[in-house]
């Protein structure tokens with residue numbers, strides 16, 4: 658069974674803007690599914706709908722076969738622990754007033770009553786933070802710093818540490834490297850690939866960067882003006898039967 662199934666989802670904003678139109682796709686457990694499309698095509702709206710931050714107008718989004726649009730707040734809580742998000746801008750995602758260790762523990766503590774950890778252990782806050790910093794390859798002394806005392810790449814590693822602290826099954830990566838320099842981009846993508854394998858994670862990797870999506874993903878879906886126009890296995894990216902819009906993206910690859 659698919660981990661995530663999105664079926665005929667529509668979302669129109671009050672302004673009349675149709676951001677998602679009949680969007681359908683599935684995501685298998687353990688895979689990285691790439692979602693590529695130009696700015697404004699609806700990628701972030703889709704991410705917000707998956708997290709139930711935004712409500713869909715029609716269609717369905719199911720996780721392990723359960724329709725999330727029908728979950729009440731109480732039943733949403735365990736869902737939200739299983740699906741985490743990493744945003745484009747780590748500076749905006751981290752509270753500037755919290756030390757790194759406090760930011761990491763903060764998210765965990767929202768869920769700790771319902772957490773059943775397999776990969777990390779929780780005997781003390783310090784030890785837990787240490788394990789997470791190790792997992793994202795950051796030195797332990799960063800735990801006592803504030804976000805402004807870290808580089809962009811280090812901050813993004815902290816947001817990844819936060820995301821994996823609840824041991825989610827799925828992480829939505831919304832342009833996770835867009836704000837980083839080329840060297841840090843590569844390092845963060847390598848880290849994400851390693852974490853997917855060691856923690857048995859699944860990713861929805863959202864980006865306008867077809868090269869990054871192609872590097873990371875086993876399957877790719879292409880979005881244009883709120884619609885999925887193409888879906889294919891990564892090795893078929895250059896094949897002749899690609900949608901004209903995909904071919905256009907490939908030509909500027």
Ligand SMILES: Nc1ncnc2c1ncn2[C@@H]1O[C@H](COP(=O)(O)OP(=O)(O)OP(=O)(O)O)[C@@H](O)[C@H]1O
Nearest residue numbers: 670672674676695696697698699700701702703865
């Ligand atoms: N709250 C909102 N109210 C009205 N329109 C919105 C709202 N949020 C997004 N939109 C519009 O919906 C469309 C899709 O926006 P979205 O942010 O999902 O695109 P995107 O593909 O993530 O773009 P980018 O890559 O630039 O982040 C855009 O035309 C945007 O202006």
